[in-house]
Amino acid sequence: MHLMEVKQLGVQFQTPDGVVNAVNGIGFTLDRGKTLGIVGESGSGKSQSVLAIMGLLAANGRATGEVLYHGKDLISMPTADLNRIRGNRVAMIFQDPMTSLNPYLTVERQMTEVLEFHKGMSRKEARAKAIQALDAVKMPEAARRIMMYPHEFSGGMRQRVMIAMSLLCEPDVLIADEPTTALDVTVQAQILILMRELQRDFGTAIVMITHDLGVVAGLCDEVMVLYGGQVMEQGNAEAIFYKPSHPYTAGLLAAVPRLEGSDGPMLAIPGAPPNMARLPAGCPFTERCSMALPRCGIVRPVFGTAAHDAHVLRACHLPIEDVTQSLLRLKAEQGVSV
Amino acid sequence: MTGAIQTAAPLLMVRDLRVHFTIRSESPWPWTPTRALKAVDGVSFDLHAGETLGIVGESGCGKSTLARALLNLVPLTDGSVKWHGDEMRGASPQAWQAKRKSVQMIFQDPLASLDPRMTVAQIIGEPLYTHSPELSTTEHNERVLAMMLRVGLTEQQINRYPHEFSGGQCQRIGIARALILKPQVVICDEPVSALDVSIQAQIINLLKELQAEMGLALVFIAHDLAVVKHISQRVMVMYLGRAMEVASKHALYDTPRHPYTQALLSAIPVPDPRLERAKTLQLLQGDLPSPINQPSGCVFRTRCPKAVAQCAQGVPPLRQLTGQTLSACVFD
Amino acid sequence: MNSIIEQLPHLVSPPRSLWSDARRRFLRNKAAIVSLGVLALVCLACMIGPWVLPHAFDSADWESMSAAPSFTNSHFWGTDDAGRDLLVRCLIGGRVSLTVGLLATLSSVTLGIVWGATAGFVGGKVDAFMMRIVDMMYAIPYLLIAILLVTILGREFYLVVITITVFSWMDMARVVRGQTLSLRSMEYVEAARAIGVSTPRIIFRHIVPNLLGVVVIYTTVTVPGVILTESVLSFLGLGIQEPMTSWGVLIQDGAKTMEATPWILLFPAGLLSITLYCFNYIGDGLRDALDPKER
Numbered sequence: 001m002h003l004m005e006v007k008q009l010g011v012q013f014q015t016p017d018g019v020v021n022a023v024n025g026i027g028f029t030l031d032r033g034k035t036l037g038i039v040g041e042s043g044s045g046k047s048q049s050v051l052a053i054m055g056l057l058a059a060n061g062r063a064t065g066e067v068l069y070h071g072k073d074l075i076s077m078p079t080a081d082l083n084r085i086r087g088n089r090v091a092m093i094f095q096d097p098m099t100s101l102n103p104y105l106t107v108e109r110q111m112t113e114v115l116e117f118h119k120g121m122s123r124k125e126a127r128a129k130a131i132q133a134l135d136a137v138k139m140p141e142a143a144r145r146i147m148m149y150p151h152e153f154s155g156g157m158r159q160r161v162m163i164a165m166s167l168l169c170e171p172d173v174l175i176a177d178e179p180t181t182a183l184d185v186t187v188q189a190q191i192l193i194l195m196r197e198l199q200r201d202f203g204t205a206i207v208m209i210t211h212d213l214g215v216v217a218g219l220c221d222e223v224m225v226l227y228g229g230q231v232m233e234q235g236n237a238e239a240i241f242y243k244p245s246h247p248y249t250a251g252l253l254a255a256v257p258r259l260e261g262s263d264g265p266m267l268a269i270p271g272a273p274p275n276m277a278r279l280p281a282g283c284p285f286t287e288r289c290s291m292a293l294p295r296c297g298i299v300r301p302v303f304g305t306a307a308h309d310a311h312v313l314r315a316c317h318l319p320i321e322d323v324t325q326s327l328l329r330l331k332a333e334q335g336v337s338v
Numbered sequence: 339m340t341g342a343i344q345t346a347a348p349l350l351m352v353r354d355l356r357v358h359f360t361i362r363s364e365s366p367w368p369w370t371p372t373r374a375l376k377a378v379d380g381v382s383f384d385l386h387a388g389e390t391l392g393i394v395g396e397s398g399c400g401k402s403t404l405a406r407a408l409l410n411l412v413p414l415t416d417g418s419v420k421w422h423g424d425e426m427r428g429a430s431p432q433a434w435q436a437k438r439k440s441v442q443m444i445f446q447d448p449l450a451s452l453d454p455r456m457t458v459a460q461i462i463g464e465p466l467y468t469h470s471p472e473l474s475t476t477e478h479n480e481r482v483l484a485m486m487l488r489v490g491l492t493e494q495q496i497n498r499y500p501h502e503f504s505g506g507q508c509q510r511i512g513i514a515r516a517l518i519l520k521p522q523v524v525i526c527d528e529p530v531s532a533l534d535v536s537i538q539a540q541i542i543n544l545l546k547e548l549q550a551e552m553g554l555a556l557v558f559i560a561h562d563l564a565v566v567k568h569i570s571q572r573v574m575v576m577y578l579g580r581a582m583e584v585a586s587k588h589a590l591y592d593t594p595r596h597p598y599t600q601a602l603l604s605a606i607p608v609p610d611p612r613l614e615r616a617k618t619l620q621l622l623q624g625d626l627p628s629p630i631n632q633p634s635g636c637v638f639r640t641r642c643p644k645a646v647a648q649c650a651q652g653v654p655p656l657r658q659l660t661g662q663t664l665s666a667c668v669f670d
Numbered sequence: 671m672n673s674i675i676e677q678l679p680h681l682v683s684p685p686r687s688l689w690s691d692a693r694r695r696f697l698r699n700k701a702a703i704v705s706l707g708v709l710a711l712v713c714l715a716c717m718i719g720p721w722v723l724p725h726a727f728d729s730a731d732w733e734s735m736s737a738a739p740s741f742t743n744s745h746f747w748g749t750d751d752a753g754r755d756l757l758v759r760c761l762i763g764g765r766v767s768l769t770v771g772l773l774a775t776l777s778s779v780t781l782g783i784v785w786g787a788t789a790g791f792v793g794g795k796v797d798a799f800m801m802r803i804v805d806m807m808y809a810i811p812y813l814l815i816a817i818l819l820v821t822i823l824g825r826e827f828y829l830v831v832i833t834i835t836v837f838s839w840m841d842m843a844r845v846v847r848g849q850t851l852s853l854r855s856m857e858y859v860e861a862a863r864a865i866g867v868s869t870p871r872i873i874f875r876h877i878v879p880n881l882l883g884v885v886v887i888y889t890t891v892t893v894p895g896v897i898l899t900e901s902v903l904s905f906l907g908l909g910i911q912e913p914m915t916s917w918g919v920l921i922q923d924g925a926k927t928m929e930a931t932p933w934i935l936l937f938p939a940g941l942l943s944i945t946l947y948c949f950n951y952i953g954d955g956l957r958d959a960l961d962p963k964e965r
Binding site: 041042140154155156157184185186187188189190192193211212213214215216217218237238241251252253255256257258259265266267268269270272273288334 | 397504505534536543561563565591602604606611612624
């Protein structure tokens with residue numbers, strides 16, 4: 001049995017403009033020691049999907065589908081049971097280290113709170129364990145700094161505190177929602193290496209949400225590409241990066257500015273991120289897809305195994321050869337070097 | 339001294355620019371000395387017509403403050419800033435007003451830099467209204483519309499409000515506003531950092547087209563080295579208010595000389611699984627020092643993998659190494 | 671690709687300004703709409719009523735003194751102890767209270783905006799000095815000063831307005847100053863400075879329009895306060911002179927004979943309460959409608 005299995009996850013929000021399908025039919029499996037990267041831009045639904053898994057949706061949001069953790073569905077679980085799993089077996093770290101720590105409590109109090117609640121430890125025991133956890137994330141002078149307040153730490157240090165907090169109970173699954181986006185690139189490199197080491201040492205499965213393809217390339221075994229709340233392509237990292245089979249993935253990989261790029265224009269995906277309140281009935285990427293067929297906007301593509309690789313799942317009406325050909329043509333049109 | 343390529347007089351000459359903010363001292367007693375936050379501490383460079391200078395650095399390096407000091411949005415503490423050969427430090431507001439016609443700015447947050455209660459037409463037309471009030475309404479409107487179409491907006495959007503646009507479109511409005519006066523220099527303060535990846539390429543391509551078309555010189559400030567590489571000819575790497583390395587694009591990216599540049603380049607995640615996992619990282623230890631209590635000597639020495647005792651004595655000057663590379667490191 | 675866009679017209683929406691968004695949200699707030707209607711009714715009645723009704727507000731009806739409300743003798747709300755029709759007096763009193771309320775609010779709002787925007791935008795020592803004056807004004811007990819002014823200068827209509835204004839502008843000044851301070855560091859103000867827009871134009875084109883939301887909300891909060899202050903002054907005998915009346919005066923009269931002729935107190939007090947409730951609900955509705963987080 002898989003550690004975590006998500007089936008047909010959907011998130012709807014009741015807004016004054018009507019019902020918004022922020023997430024529409026996501027599924028994945030997670031095993032011990034594996035990393036899944038969820039990639040998408042703004043409005044893709046990547047954050048909402050993991051908030052749904054953790055039961056942290058806003059009041060007007062509703063999750064559908066199944067999230068099976070060791071066979072038990074988290075979505076339909078009563079809050080009391082969910083509380084025993086959240087923070088304990090399934091932990092989460094958030095994007096903004098400034099706002100995800102309580103500014104009025106010392107780091108020590110925030111960390112011992114977790115251990116007292118989940119493991120029933122005494123304050124003294126919890127503090128010792130917390131200091132251990134801070135050592136594990138390579139925080140210098142952990143015993144002294146644990147008594148400080150969050151605002152006394154820098155961004156990178158705060159994120160280490162968050163990682164330490166999430167690992168206190170040695171969870172099976174760690175969900176990281178854009179953990180390094182708000183950090184400098186040199187600090188990001190430190191944090192990513194730290195996460196890799198911790199995963200190796202503790203065997204935690206990681207779900208990493210990001211818009212940065214470079215981060216995914218370095219850390220993740222499996223990749224899921226989201227657009228407009230739906231999965232465009234999903235599979236093994238090497239397959240996705242080296243043989244993208246969806247126009248969006250291909251376009252995204254080509255549009256990322258790279259260090260070894262040339263001086264010509266960059267490949268741009270025309271248009272703007274989707275208005276989630278008004279998605280077309282078919283594929284959400286239709287409006288911006290340069291290879292769109294007339295039926296792309298009307299009929300939602302079936303999400304299934306790709307023809308060229310049994311480990312890749314994609315949702316596109318276009319056959320793969322057409323995708324690669326069209327990409328070359330697009331590059332030629334925009335004057336971008338291949 | 340500047341590693342400049344051209345011999346024509348530079349549009350902008352900056353020498354030893356310093357921007358220090360006085361901070362209230364920790365204790366309230368009146369005799370405790372005030373402390374200074376050294377946001378920019380001795381930066382020098384030249385900018386010639388038609389070229390793009392990229393300025394990169396992480397948070398706290400002073401690049402945004404530098405941008406604002408160049409336009410007098412933040413007062414200069416020391417040093418010299420010469421636009422078209424005229425010394426602007428201590429210049430009168432009228433002198434600055436005359437200069438602003440040829441030097442404009444694009445901001446980082448696309449939506450926040452537009453007044454939410456003004457329509458697109460009013461926003462784009464404001465510089466025109468300020469500097470050329472004598473234009474007839476027809477002419478004014480024509481120029482506004484022409485600029486809108488040039489940046490990729492449509493005529494139907496002319497009376498809409500900023501919150502009705504996406505981030506990329508808002509940035510296009512910002513670009514139109516900056517270019518309507520046909521300036522010679524545009525200072526771009528992280529113009530694509532807040533945009534999605536698929537939109538970044540659109541905006542960068544647009545900037546490059548407009549630069550070629552209008553003969554603009556750009557000062558392109560960013561924290562993303564890969565983005566800077568696509569648009570700049572020369573790049574300056576800043577750390578804690580000082581320039582660590584200034585080089586032509588190819589020199590900087592192919593053979594970085596300063597340890598900070600090397601660390602920065604190796605830290606950038608590459609969207610290629612095999613390359614990314616195989617690369618050797620030059621990790622920087624520790625955190626950014628406080629700009630109030632800066633390390634003595636070379637400010638980078640607290641995190642530098644190559645630091646020696648000599649680094650704490652005296653600030654290493656920015657020295658010319660090969661043709662167009664300058665580096666501020668004792669090892670060069 | 672263009673043809674795809676043409677086939678999906680529902681993706682394009684009509685333009686919406688921030689004010690029309692706010693209006694839409696306000697109209698959805700039932701309590702605020704009902705209050706607006708009731709308030710309009712009260713204002714209309716106060717303006718037109720006295721001309722329509724058969725009695726004058728100062729004519730005494732010797733046959734029915736302190737008469738109870740009835741339909742038979744055309745004194746729908748009864749009469750007071752001097753035989754004057756209560757309904758007409760309430761409506762006339764409403765005119766005075768609402769006018770004083772409006773005038774005093776307008777002047778205190780104007781003074782507050784000018785004071786606050788200047789202090790906020792100029793900053794530094796000027797700001798500190800101006801705000802200390804505000805603090806001092808808060809510290810002065812307004813009732814004592816009101817008594818002083820009225821004793822020395824008499825009970826004229828304009829004096830009542832001035833007295834109330836002098837003690838009601840500080841809230842607006844503080845709020846406007848706070849807003850100006852935060853608006854001053856907005857990126858679009860910085861952009862305007864980078865373009866070279868002159869300072870007065872920045873204040874009028876960029877800062878004031880973005881203040882208006884807060885100003886409108888605080889105005890609807892000021893009005894009931896002002897009306898109440900006027901009523902308190904009148905209740906203490908410092909407000910409007912006889913035979914002109916206001917709700918405060920009527921309430922004072924009614925309080926004297928509360929046990930015997932309760933209607934003389936209840937009707938004006940009821941009107942005052944309803945008006946204050948309406949302003950509060952409208953204020954709430956405006957605050958929710960103009961909340962920037964809802965954009």
